[in-house]
Amino acid sequence: MSHDTPARVAAPAADRPELAHRLAAATVTVLGPDGAPLADREVTLAQRNHEFLFGCIGFDFVAHAGGEDLDGASSFFGASAPADQVDALAEAWFGLFNATTLPFYWGEFEPVRGRPATDRLVKTARWFADRGVLVKGHPLTWHTAAPDWLLDLSTAEVVEAQRARIRREVGGLAGLVDTWDVVNESVIMPVYDKYDNGLTRVARELGRTATLAVAFGEARAANPAATLLLNDFDMSPAYERVVEEALEAGVGIDALGLQSHMHKGYWGEERTHDVLARFSRFGLPLHFTENTLVSGDLMPASVGDLNDHQVDHWPSTPEGEQRQADELVRHLSTLVAHPSVQAFNYWGLTDATTWLGAPVGLVRADGTRKPAYDAVHALVKGQWWVAPTTVRTDADGRLAVHGFRGEYEVSAGGARAGVRLDGTAAALEVRLAAGTGR
DSSP, X not given: OOOSOOOEEEOTTTTOGGGGGGEEEEEEEEEOTTSOBOTTOEEEEEEEEESSEEEEEOGGGHHHHTTOOOOOOXXXXXXXXXXXXXXXXXXXXXXXXXXXXXXXXXXXXXXXTTOOOHHHHHHHHHHHHTTTOEEXXXXXXXXXXXXXXXXXXXXXXXXXXXXXXXXXXXXXXXXTOOEEXXXXXXXXXXXXXXXXXXXXXXXXXXXXXXHHHHHHHHHHHHOTTOEEEEEESOOXXXXXXXXXXXXXXXXXXXXXXXXXXXXXXXXXXXXXXXXXXXXXXXXXXXXXEEEEEOSBSOOOTTOSSGGGOOOSOOOBOXXXXXXXXXXXXXXXXHHHTSTTEEEEEESOSBXXXXXXXXXXXXXXXXXXXXXXXXXXXXXXXXXXXXXXXXXXXXXXXXXXXXXXXXXXEEEETTEEEEEEEOSXXXXXXXXXXXXXXX
């Protein structure tokens, strides 16, 4: 056995102490197709995916993935990506993200009872999954987007319709969509008074915790392997109480969803650390599910419900774009540095299709990329990534790797194989297979 130190391949940020929980190191022994160590051979190591979920909504691509006309029609599903930009936008999306959120808003998904848009969303989910993307469905239960036909039902009938809807989506899409925002914005659900809806009535009559128990229980029964989230925009102690009461009642929450739509301005590190401290105490993974930062004028601080701010034109500005880039790097860096955070999802790739028409996208309405896209890419696929690197193995066919946890590929002489770096083993062995593709 050789006593030489194997050549080391490392991510640029591999020695950052605040990221130690995201990193793993291992000595990899590379075997050829015949099972013999590839001693003193040039091999290439390249990262292929992150374990951490860097996500973005996929609403823009629903029509494209389903082969529909790209007419730009707006709905709960989000506007379609402009037809002349869809290929470039897809390239930008897949060049940065590994997880997506798709729209299952009940009122749009099933506006007529018994006629759900299942095929449309299945096609989109498969389009993403075939490209190695983890797909989440959002949301199963939300009063704001409940179908009008629930109003004609008794409370007991609404509950049964909700149970059936959850069984149909979670069970029917198991294996394709295995992560769900089960209940969205439950803090406000029982007291929501902007308009009547069937789900607020259920929450009032059954109680909030009982409503959560019904939804999570049905989802768990439909797909025991699913990851089930409780999601909210309310970061006050009220949400903490909802979580406490639900967990005490045995509601099977797998992760907490925390929204951070920052149309009024960046939270800053102090507030973000406060939110992280208060919600990490539950011992559940944290998913920052809905993140936005504006690259134009900020929404007035006096606005209560973000949906109430309606303007004819909300442009992106050069100054705002630089601010957005700087703040998004700070925000994402803060989240990745916290060990409880498991996922980050940005709420809008392009200004052409964003919620409220706000300039929160990472791409301008004309299809050109903003500084924020490049800045995030420089982290996710730069500082936090191992680019293809060729080194020579030692006399035992070994190399050392120190990088972000995730999927890697080793290749040499036309043969290749994948290897997972997850911190569970200090020594790994990979056997290359001739003629295998990526």
